[in-house]
Amino acid sequence: MKTTIDQLFIGRVRPLLPECEPTGIYKTAVDRPLRLGATGLEGDEQADLRHHGGPWKALHHYPAEHYAVLAQEWPQAADLLAAGVLGENVSTHGLTEHDLCIGDILRMGSARVQVSQPRAPCWKIDRRIKVDGASRFVEAAGVTGWYYAVLTPGELAPGDTIELEERPSPALTLADYWDAVLAHRPDPQVLRRIAAAPGLAPDKAERCRERADWLERNGASR
Template identity: 55%
Template structure:
């Protein structure tokens, strides 16, 4: 747990998303100055649809920087625009992805302390953002989803600040395992229940996993 990486930060306001011009907070800019990270995210950052974005359980979004090469290879027409920050994330740190991050992981980010709360569910706006069809589906099917944090301790964060793993309460509950189990056609109910019990998992995901496990048990035939 001694690995320390340097973080890149992204934030932005609400802008129209062509061609229908729906409002979106996906357009982020790399931050050049220190920012305050509060309970609901970075100062100056905004989310358009607060029903599914933002809030204390989704205060900060991290997307693996290595995924951009995979997406660029699959969608060469959009490759020049597939750069860190373009999927609407707030945080980019090399060396971390869904296979190396677990639900409940606690990290130090600058002077703040944050905890992994849930995976990000990709939405249709990704295809609109890059003018392609199928990017959202590929992200969903291959689990290239990224994740959200809640803020345990507010504090100032700055470009290049330290990103360090402090605690790992559930090393079995990687984001990759959670996503794979959730997307499986008929996952084992016990597997869903074990993942639902991971400390730090967002309440909505606990409910989803337990409800699906109960349905699978009742419809085992």
């Protein structure tokens, strides 16, 4: 599995209209190498550090081809739906949630990163593209993008290669993760296997374990 970085994006915190809520969703493409550290790219900011950023969400990757799916769903927003609009740092073609697994370790430029979780869309997507319910559609369609934790800091630049180095959980793609966690009554054992996946963000693992416990207490087959 090998592809290249098409574009890199960073941004400072800005107000998101109409509520003027601070957000880091506005990003600008850069054409120079950027240092990637434990909590993200140099020059990039997140407003709500409880839900965004940090070591388990250091880098956000969104497939450029997903924008065609979104434009087909909302043709009135098609002119806006282009790489960078959903706040991603890394944009590529040829790599989606069906191709990557939780815990995959990738060489990206001179850095090494690990797939830690899919992105959980929030209401700020609705505001950014001016479409009510956009975040719900992005989640339901599984076109969410994903986050990386940084294992080895380094530099990234447009045109750099992204290459798979290790795959500890080959049966757990990001698409499989969404199928399980969005199911009405998933198999508790499936949730426990997800929770045990190497590289999965600890909060996501804990939620899977808690839901598995609840389902077992309340009868998973009802």
